[in-house]
Amino acid sequence: MNEQQSSLPTAAIYEQEYIYWPWGRLVEWVASWVEANAPSNALIVDYMCGTGFLLNEIAKRRRDLSVCGCSITPSFIEWARERYEHINVVLEDAFEFDPPADADVILCTAGLHHLPYERQALFLDKVLSELRRDGRFLIGEEVIAADESGAARQAAVLDLWFSLMHYAVQREAPDGVLQAAIDVMKADLCADGEYKRSRVAIEDMLRRRFRIIDYAQTWPDGATDYGDGVWVCAPRSMGGGTAT
Numbered sequence: 001m002n003e004q005q006s007s008l009p010t011a012a013i014y015e016q017e018y019i020y021w022p023w024g025r026l027v028e029w030v031a032s033w034v035e036a037n038a039p040s041n042a043l044i045v046d047y048m049c050g051t052g053f054l055l056n057e058i059a060k061r062r063r064d065l066s067v068c069g070c071s072i073t074p075s076f077i078e079w080a081r082e083r084y085e086h087i088n089v090v091l092e093d094a095f096e097f098d099p100p101a102d103a104d105v106i107l108c109t110a111g112l113h114h115l116p117y118e119r120q121a122l123f124l125d126k127v128l129s130e131l132r133r134d135g136r137f138l139i140g141e142e143v144i145a146a147d148e149s150g151a152a153r154q155a156a157v158l159d160l161w162f163s164l165m166h167y168a169v170q171r172e173a174p175d176g177v178l179q180a181a182i183d184v185m186k187a188d189l190c191a192d193g194e195y196k197r198s199r200v201a202i203e204d205m206l207r208r209r210f211r212i213i214d215y216a217q218t219w220p221d222g223a224t225d226y227g228d229g230v231w232v233c234a235p236r237s238m239g240g241g242t243a244t
Helices: 011-020 023-037 053-061 074-083 117-130 151-170 175-190 199-207
Strands: 043-047 066-071 088-091 103-109 131-143 210-219 227-235
Touching: 011 023, 011 074, 011 175, 023 053, 023 103, 023 131, 023 210, 023 227, 043 053, 043 117, 053 066, 053 074, 066 074, 074 088, 103 117, 117 131, 117 199, 131 199, 131 210, 151 175, 199 210, 199 227
Parallel strands: 043 066, 043 103, 066 088, 103 131
Antiparallel strands: 131 227, 210 227
16 A cells, blocks of 8 residues: 555544644634535545545535545544445545546545655645546645754654644643654654655645645644645646635
8 A cells, every 4th residue: 555654543532633633723624615615516535534524524514515535544434434424435545546536626634744755746646637627626734844854854843743732732632632642743753654744845746736726824823834734726727716
């Protein structure tokens, strides 16, 4: 398989993270965007969909939409199938998943950084090939301040995780959530299943394939060079939009 996984929590802990980590803000932003902007009866595809939480939120708000997704984590897919009857999720690698048709909206939130650096651009190529000419690609990522190797990258990872842990502790996150955070931080520091990039590096990859028509930093509040952000993209051949 081409997706790689760092140490993953249980599905229950994974969904608790939306409450105690700022990532819940980004998930809400994406769900609200799809609710407001997806065409009638659109096909929504979510790559590396986790437990299906985001797809379920979308399906609850827009019953006209067809939603599907994939993940390589068996326990997450089992969780989704048991709890979210309105979504269609499969146990499959992102590079092997074949959507039922060209998608109106493709989502990938917190998925790109699970792919090794050399595979990330290839995944974006796949997304572009599966998106309708007038479709939209929403990609949400945690970014770090530097995209260099070695100590500079590790220092940038620590800056991100100091703020993330502070956020979780302030909200009295349970021990399971804190332990999950520590596990991911370790994977980040060692670049072992976590391959985060800077905003500049991600946008360079995106602009080679898409037009960025919107960007929202959902956390932290105010200008920072690390944090959570979501890009709304269109295939480069399409007109309209405001960004580069």
